[in-house]
Amino acid sequence: METTVKKLVTAVSASVALMGAGHAAAEIKIGVAGPITGQVAQYGDMQFSGARMAIEQINAAGGVNGEMLEAVEVDDACDPKQAVTVANRLVNEGVRFVVGHLCSSSTQPASDIYEDEGILMVTPASTSPDITERGYELVFRTIGLDSVQGPVAGNYIASLNPERVAIVHDKQQYGEGIATAVRDTLKDAGVEVALFEGITAGDMDFSSLVTKLKQADVDYVYYGGYDPELGLILRQSRQAELDAVFMGPEGVGNKNINTIAGDAAEGLLVTLPPAFDKKAENQELVKAFQDKGEDPSGPFVLTSYTAVQLIAEGIEQAESTDPFDVAASLRSNSFNTPIGTVEYDEKGDMKSFEFVVYEWHSDGSKTPVN
Amino acid sequence: MQDLLYFFQQLINGLTIGSTYALIAIGYTMVYGIIGMINFAHGEIYMIGAYTALIAITGLAALGIAWLPVILIVALVCAMIVSSSMGWAVERVAYRPVRGRHRLIPLISAIGMSIFLQNYVHLAQGSRNIGFPALIEGGFRFGSADSFQTSISYMQITIFITTLVCMTLLSLFISRSRIGRACRAVSQDLGMANLLGIDTNRIISATFIIGAALAAVAGLLLGMYYGSIDPLFGFIAGLKAFTAAVLGGIGSIPGAMLGGLILGVAESMTSGYLSGEYKDVVSFGLLILILLFKPTGLLGKPEVEKI
Numbered sequence: 198m199e200t201t202v203k204k205l206v207t208a209v210s211a212s213v214a215l216m217g218a219g220h221a222a223a224e225i226k227i228g229v230a231g232p233i234t235g236q237v238a239q240y241g242d243m244q245f246s247g248a249r250m251a252i253e254q255i256n257a258a259g260g261v262n263g264e265m266l267e268a269v270e271v272d273d274a275c276d277p278k279q280a281v282t283v284a285n286r287l288v289n290e291g292v293r294f295v296v297g298h299l300c301s302s303s304t305q306p307a308s309d310i311y312e313d314e315g316i317l318m319v320t321p322a323s324t325s326p327d328i329t330e331r332g333y334e335l336v337f338r339t340i341g342l343d344s345v346q347g348p349v350a351g352n353y354i355a356s357l358n359p360e361r362v363a364i365v366h367d368k369q370q371y372g373e374g375i376a377t378a379v380r381d382t383l384k385d386a387g388v389e390v391a392l393f394e395g396i397t398a399g400d401m402d403f404s405s406l407v408t409k410l411k412q413a414d415v416d417y418v419y420y421g422g423y424d425p426e427l428g429l430i431l432r433q434s435r436q437a438e439l440d441a442v443f444m445g446p447e448g449v450g451n452k453n454i455n456t457i458a459g460d461a462a463e464g465l466l467v468t469l470p471p472a473f474d475k476k477a478e479n480q481e482l483v484k485a486f487q488d489k490g491e492d493p494s495g496p497f498v499l500t501s502y503t504a505v506q507l508i509a510e511g512i513e514q515a516e517s518t519d520p521f522d523v524a525a526s527l528r529s530n531s532f533n534t535p536i537g538t539v540e541y542d543e544k545g546d547m548k549s550f551e552f553v554v555y556e557w558h559s560d561g562s563k564t565p566v567n
Numbered sequence: 568m569q570d571l572l573y574f575f576q577q578l579i580n581g582l583t584i585g586s587t588y589a590l591i592a593i594g595y596t597m598v599y600g601i602i603g604m605i606n607f608a609h610g611e612i613y614m615i616g617a618y619t620a621l622i623a624i625t626g627l628a629a630l631g632i633a634w635l636p637v638i639l640i641v642a643l644v645c646a647m648i649v650s651s652s653m654g655w656a657v658e659r660v661a662y663r664p665v666r667g668r669h670r671l672i673p674l675i676s677a678i679g680m681s682i683f684l685q686n687y688v689h690l691a692q693g694s695r696n697i698g699f700p701a702l703i704e705g706g707f708r709f710g711s712a713d714s715f716q717t718s719i720s721y722m723q724i725t726i727f728i729t730t731l732v733c734m735t736l737l738s739l740f741i742s743r744s745r746i747g748r749a750c751r752a753v754s755q756d757l758g759m760a761n762l763l764g765i766d767t768n769r770i771i772s773a774t775f776i777i778g779a780a781l782a783a784v785a786g787l788l789l790g791m792y793y794g795s796i797d798p799l800f801g802f803i804a805g806l807k808a809f810t811a812a813v814l815g816g817i818g819s820i821p822g823a824m825l826g827g828l829i830l831g832v833a834e835s836m837t838s839g840y841l842s843g844e845y846k847d848v849v850s851f852g853l854l855i856l857i858l859l860f861k862p863t864g865l866l867g868k869p870e871v872e873k874i
Contacts, residue, residue: 234694236797368844395844399803401793404580405838405846412573412715425696425797432794436706436720456698457795 224267225518227252227505228287230297230307231322235274236425239453240299244321245270246491247501248296251509254485261509262516273307275300284310292316293520296504299497301325301371308336317520319507321500324446325370329544335524337541339500339507339534340470341550343371346446347378349552350468354379354417354444355386363392363415363441365406365430367422372398375446376421391415396426403430407437415441423448428457435461442466447496447552452561463559466566468552470536473499479535503534572710572717577839578832583723583792585831586730590785591808592815592823593737594654594778600818601754601774602666607677608657610805611684612650612779616786617796618692620646621699628700635702639787646783653684654779655772663768681802688798696797699790726788733781734824741820746773754818814854816867825865829853 229248232241252266260266269292271283280303287295288310295311295318298304304323311318312333319337320328326344329336354362362383366376373395380390391413396406407430410418418441420427427449434441435458444466455462474483474493482502486493493499507527512518515526532539540548555563594609623645627638661680665672706720741747752760753770761767789804790796807830815826830850837849857865 234689236694236696236799238694394842397843397847399799401789401800401804402580402584402834404583405577405835406843408573408576408580409839412569425795428696428795429793437718438716453696457696459698459701459794 224265225261225294225512226267226269226290226292227508228290228292228295228297228316229268229270229501230273230280230283230287230295230303231299232275233270233272235276237275237300237423237448239451240322240495240497241272241275243495243497244297244299244501246486246495247321247493247498247503248505250482250486250489250491251502251505255505255509261512264518266505266509273298273300273303275303277302277306280304280307281310283307288314288316293518294508294523295319296321296501296508298323301328301374302369304328305370308333311335315520317508317511317523319504321504322497323371325374327370327374329546333545335520337504337507337524337527337545339503339536339539339547340497341552342546343375343378343446345550346468346552347375348382349554350375350419350444350446350466351379351382352386353466353468353554354419355383355388357417359388359415359417361389361391361413361415362417362419363410363413364390364394364419364421365392366395366420367398367426368395369398369422371446371448372420372422374421376419379419379421396422398422398426400426401429403433404437406430407433407439410434410441411437411439417441418443420445420449424451424454425457428454428462431458431461431465444468450496450555450557450563454557455559455561460559462557465557467555467557467563469496469555469563470500471551471553472565473536476535482535499535503536503539506534507532507539569710569715572715573839575709576715576717577835579717579719579723580839581832581835582828583726583831584835585811585828586727587785587789587792587804587827588808588811588830589824589827590730590733590781590788591804592812592827593734593781593820595809595812596815596817596820596823597750597774597778599812601750602662602673602757602771604662604670604673605677605809606657606662606775606778607674607805607809608661608680608684609778609782610801610803610808611681611688612654612657612801613782613786613804613808614688614796614798614801615653615684616646616650616779616783617699617790617800618688618786619649619783620787620790621697621796624700624702638702643784643787646787647780650779650783650786651776654775654782657684658772658775663771681805685798685802692798694798696795699794699796701794702791722792726792729784729788730824733784734820737777737781738820740777746770750774810851810854813864814857816864819864819866819868822864822866829865 231244232238252268256265273280273283284307299322301323304320317335321339324343326342364376364380366372447469450467450469483493511523511527515522528541554566556566557563598606620642623642661676703722708716708718710716749765749770811826811830812823815822833850834846837846
């Protein structure tokens, strides 16, 4: 009996090894790492949907230099510890190009591993400036920085001539980083920041904070963080009849905020990447998403699509699948993508990326305000 | 005057959140009082109560029933039944087989149960926030309209009154009823109570059922108050409620009430007068201080070594 099992195991592992070898010869593995579960899984959906579409279309058009792309999807749940685990798993799978991660706090530790292992990473969503500040050669992004998004929000609030502004953040890398950028911009513009305070992500009760905002008599509140907390703050502010306009970064701009806040989400201001899905030259791509029953309007769908496209075109132009050659080709060329023309600076940031202010509505739709 | 109104507003905020901590803390404190173990899965029972209530409310809405008292009573009854069965089942499956072993074993079993239930709801209901309809809206306001107004919503009043009623009923139940008397006997000496003909297994089951039913009440109330639930929201609430139970003296029911209210008010005053960032620092600092000077908690009895 035991020998039969042993034989079976040997046979199976041998055939698995053979299959693996067969795949490696004809395919380029693209790791896609983001939250499939957890609090911000709805952003992960956008990322995976964009990346899948790009891989599908590139393969349908004959692949990259004749080789097919194969997605290896992993779930980091927006948790830095899990991000490290899945990054190591991608290393073991022999992946050499990664689209991800989503949350800055996950991207940061994962990128250390990728850089060490010689894996090229393009994050379609992480906006923290720190990620590209460490002189890494293989780290890129297809999204703007908090240091760009913060000033856009700060200048917009300043242009409305507010009397007093409060800034609240969730004490995490993304939220606090962007909140600090907004505060500095407002101070430079001579606007009084009455309150700068952190909350604990995952908390449910913000009644004390709302009471404090009411007492401080602020007319604008900027929130740096994600939608679960802002949704509750909006709802509790509405109940306490706090009369202030709220504003947040792209981390709050999704329909989940309507689920939590209901009518209180009406009039929320959000800085988002421009609506790439509304651009005339992207209509064919938009239709491809719609035919699959997917929504291309989320802020990270087309940035993910672009991340895959850049990796593919980088490989084609470098005529090599060595991540270092591809990185050099990304830095030296200019690419025509659904999010516009992409050119990289030395750090791996895009040379230009703009954010637009939108007004959010209680039905989950949005309209640009400037 | 304005400062006073502000103070009262923060006090009301603190008492509301404190009452709900107290309701959840009962489950920890009763179980500890009787079998001396910490039921870490209790926060998940509370979360399941909230999900059940939401499912019941959605179901009633689909049937076209819109009369508020009916919705509330049906949701409450469903939540209490499901949570109590869960509480009972958890004890039967995960705690009874390891009862009487080393103290660490039931504790680890409880943590395992907590992780299991959390992930089960993740899979069954999805990991995202789900909106919870605000069924009770409106409230009272004090102070002139052009400056700071103190407001108490009907929801906050409902939470406060429900907690008081539940606590009073529970105290009466423990001090007057047959099962209550048996509970006290078991908590004093499990072995002796057994010898005297009390079915201790039944009493322990009853404790889990009562604690879970109260957690379900808290689940429904907090779901309506905050307007959104997710599979993780039991964990943090459970941690806070456990702190409240220890603060008040674990094993003591009035202690759970007192501990909950102190913790809630301490949190809201810290956010109100210092900064929200220090909320947990102050409340847990308070816990450490109280435990240093009164290791049994505010209303806990010093434990007599059983021979």
